[in-house]
Amino acid sequence: xxxxxxxxxxxxxxxxxxxxxxLGQAGARVALVEKRTDFDAYKTVCTHxxxxxxxxxxxxxxxAPLLEQRGGVHNSIDVxxxxxxxxxxxxxxxxxxxxTRRTLDPLxxxxxxxxxxxxxxxxxxxxxxxxNGRVNGVELEDSSRERRRLTARVVVAADGRDxxxxxxxxxxxxxxxxxxxxxWAYWSGMTPATDRARFWFTEPDCAYTFPNEDGLTLxxxxxxxxxxxxxxxxxxxxxxxxxxxxxDPPNLEGATRESKLIGKLKLPNVSRPSAQPxxxxxxxxxxxxxxxxxxxxxxxxxxxxxLSDQLGPALQNGGDVDAALERYRREHRRRLGPHHxxxxxxxxxxxxxxxxxxxxxxxxxxxxxxxxxxxxxxxRHSPAVVMKPSVMARIVRYGSAR
Numbered sequence: 001x002x003x004x005x006x007x008x009x010x011x012x013x014x015x016x017x018x019x020x021x022x023l024g025q026a027g028a029r030v031a032l033v034e035k036r037t038d039f040d041a042y043k044t045v046c047t048h049x050x051x052x053x054x055x056x057x058x059x060x061x062x063x064a065p066l067l068e069q070r071g072g073v074h075n076s077i078d079v080x081x082x083x084x085x086x087x088x089x090x091x092x093x094x095x096x097x098x099x100t101r102r103t104l105d106p107l108x109x110x111x112x113x114x115x116x117x118x119x120x121x122x123x124x125x126x127x128x129x130x131x132n133g134r135v136n137g138v139e140l141e142d143s144s145r146e147r148r149r150l151t152a153r154v155v156v157a158a159d160g161r162d163x164x165x166x167x168x169x170x171x172x173x174x175x176x177x178x179x180x181x182x183x184w185a186y187w188s189g190m191t192p193a194t195d196r197a198r199f200w201f202t203e204p205d206c207a208y209t210f211p212n213e214d215g216l217t218l219x220x221x222x223x224x225x226x227x228x229x230x231x232x233x234x235x236x237x238x239x240x241x242x243x244x245x246x247x248d249p250p251n252l253e254g255a256t257r258e259s260k261l262i263g264k265l266k267l268p269n270v271s272r273p274s275a276q277p278x279x280x281x282x283x284x285x286x287x288x289x290x291x292x293x294x295x296x297x298x299x300x301x302x303x304x305x306x307l308s309d310q311l312g313p314a315l316q317n318g319g320d321v322d323a324a325l326e327r328y329r330r331e332h333r334r335r336l337g338p339h340h341x342x343x344x345x346x347x348x349x350x351x352x353x354x355x356x357x358x359x360x361x362x363x364x365x366x367x368x369x370x371x372x373x374x375x376x377x378x379x380r381h382s383p384a385v386v387m388k389p390s391v392m393a394r395i396v397r398y399g400s401a402r
Contacts, residue, residue, distance in 0.1 A: 005031040005119075006315045008138050008152035010126045010165050013043060013105060015283030015300035016158030017112035019308055021061050024117035026312030031150050032112055033140060037123040042105035045264055047184070047218060049075060049197060049210050049294035052096040053379040054301040061301075066107045071213035072099035077197040079377075080247060083357045083401075084364035089196060093374055096298065098197065098212050104297075124148070129155065129168045134322070135278035138165075153321050154311060157281045158304070161270060161288035169279055173270040178290055179349040180206065181228055182267070183239055184220035186259040191251050200246050204349035206292060207243065209250050216258065219243065219250060222292055224349050228265070235261055267291060269344045275329040277322045280307055286332060289340050290347040295379060299336060306331050338383050339376075358399025359386060366398040 007023055009016045012034035020032040034041075050058070052075075058064050075098040076089035113120040123142050130137030130149060137151035157165035166173065190209070200207040206222040221242045223231070231238040239261060243249055267290070274286040283300030307328045314324035352360070362369040372391045375381040385391065 005029050005150060005152040007031070007154045007156060007311070008033065008150045009156040009158055010138060011158035011160065011283075011285070012109050012112065012120065012122075013158065013160070013283070013300070014108060014297050015285070015304045016156070017108040018057065018061055018301050018304035019156055019158060019282055020112040020118045020120075021115045022305060022308035023312055023315070024112075024115035026308065026316060028117060028312060028315045030118045031152065032118055032120045033124045033126060033138070033150075034109075034120070034122050035125045037143065039109060039122060040102075040106045042101040044101065044262065046101050046296065047208065047210055047220060047291060047294060048100050048104075048212055049077075049098050049208075049297075050096045050301070051294055051298035051379045052094040054298035055094055055096055057301040057305045058097065060305070061108075062111060063108060066111075067097050067099055067104075070099070070103050070107070072097045072103070073195050073211050073213060075195070075197055075210075077199055077377075079199045079201060079363075081201045081352075081360040081364075082203055083352065084361040086248070087360065087363045087370065087373070090367075090370060090374055093371070094378070094380065096378065098195075098210055100212050100214075100216065103213060126159075126164060126168070129165070129279075131278070135169065135276075153278070153315065154325065155279050156307065157279070157285040158283055158300075159285055161267075161284040163281070163285035165279075166272060166281065166285065169276075171272050171276070171279075171281075173272040173288075176269040176271075176344040176347070178266070178268045178347045179225050180204070180222045180290075180292065180347070181225060181231075181263070181265045182220060182222050182291070183231065183235070183261050183263045184208075184218055185239075185257050185261050186212075186216045187219050187252065187255045188215050188217070188258050189255045190217045190219075191254065198250065202246070203352060205242075207246055217255075219252075235263075269340070269347055271340060273329060274303065274332040275307075275325040277325065280311075280325055280328060282307055287336055287340055289343045292347070293343055293377075295339070295343070298379060302335070303332055306335070339379055342383050355395075357401075358395050360399075361401070362395045362397075362399035366394050369394050369398060 074095040
C-alpha cells in the first residue's frame with residue numbers, strides 16, 4: 001500500500017499535533033503517525049508546566065479556549081534560592097499553562113485530527129525510512145504486522161527524547177550530563193490553595209510544587225545523584241523527609257496523595273541538528289533539555305510552529321523544501337541554543353558562580369532585574385537580556401551580600 005503526503009509526522013503528542021494542525025491549515029496533506037492505539041493516551045513522565053513562551057502558539061492552534069474550559073491553570077512561579085530567599089512572581093507578565101498531560105494530549109490530538117488535510121494514523125510504528133539520496137518517506141507496521149509505505153516530501157520526527165526516527169536516520173545526538181534525578185506524586189487538598197508554582201533551588205538539590213487542574217498539585221523533588229542510595233533504600237521516607245527539610249516547606253498536612261511516586265533517574269541533556277534534507281526534528285526529538293526548567297512542552301509547541309511557518313509556504317508554492325528546512329534549523333539553533341547551553345551548565349549541579357549569586361539577590365530586591373530574570377526563566381527572551389548594561393548596573397547595585 002503506497003500513499004503520498006506532503007509531510008509525514010511521527011509522534012502525535014505536543015510537537016507532532018501542533019505541526020500537523022498548522023501545516024494542515026496551510027494547505028498541506030499531512031500523515032500524523034502514532035504508535036499507540038488509544039486516542040486518549042497521554043505522556044506520564046512530565047511535570048505539566050508549559051512556559052509562557054508557548055502561549056502564543058497555544059492560542060494560534062486554537063487550544064487556549066479548550067484549556068480554559070477544562071480548568072488549565074494560568075501559571076506563575078515563586079523561586080527560592082540561598083541568596084536572597086524568595087523571588088516572588090510578577091503579576092503583570094505573560095502566563096503559561098499548567099495542565100496534566102491526561103487532559104492536554106487528547107485535546108490537542110483531537111484538534112489535529114479534525115484539521116482538514118490531516119490524516120491521523122493510530123497504532124502505527126515506524127520501522128524504517130524511505131530514502132533515495134534524501135529522506136522521502138517512512139515505512140510503518142501495525143499491530144497485525146501489516147506494513148505500509150508512506151512517501152512524503154518531508155518526514156518530521158516528533159517522537160520524543162528517545163526518538164526512533166533519529167536512530168533510523170543515523171542522526172546522533174550530543175549528550176551532556178545531568179546530575180540530578182526526579183521523584184514526584186500528585187496531591188490534592190494542599191493549603192493554602194494557590195495557582196502559583198513554587199521552586200526551591202537549594203543548590204545542588206531542587207524541589208517544585210506545580211498546581212494543575214482538578215485541584216491536583218504535582219510535588220516533585222530533584223536531588224543530586226549522590227543522594228540516590230538514600231532514596232533507593234527508603235523511597236517513601238526519603239521523599240517526605242526531603243520535602244520537610246525545605247526552607248518554608250510545602251504544607252502537606254491534611255493533603256491527600258493521589259498517586260504513587262513516579263521516578264525518572266536518568267535524563268541527560270541531548271541535542272541534535274533540528275533538520276537535514278527531507279527530515280526535521282521537533283520538541284524533545286530535536287532538543288531534550290533538563291526538565292527541571294519546564295521547557296519540554298513549550299519548546300515542542302514553539303519548534304513545531306517555526307517548522308510549519310518555514311515549510312508551509314514552500315510546500316504550497318512549489319518552493320525548495322530543503323531550503324525551508326535549513327531556515328528552520330538556523331532559527332531553532334538561534335532561539336533555543338543559548339538557553340540549552342545555560343541549562344546544561346546548571347544541570348551539572350555545580351555551585352552558583354558569583355554573578356549568579358548577585359543575580360538571585362538582585363532579583364529578590366529590584367523589579368528591573370526581576371523582570372529580566374523572569375523573561376529569561378519563562379524562555380520569552382534570550383539569556384543575553386541580563387547582560388544589558390542597564391540591568392547589569394542594577395545587579396551590581398542590588399546583588400551584594402548584606
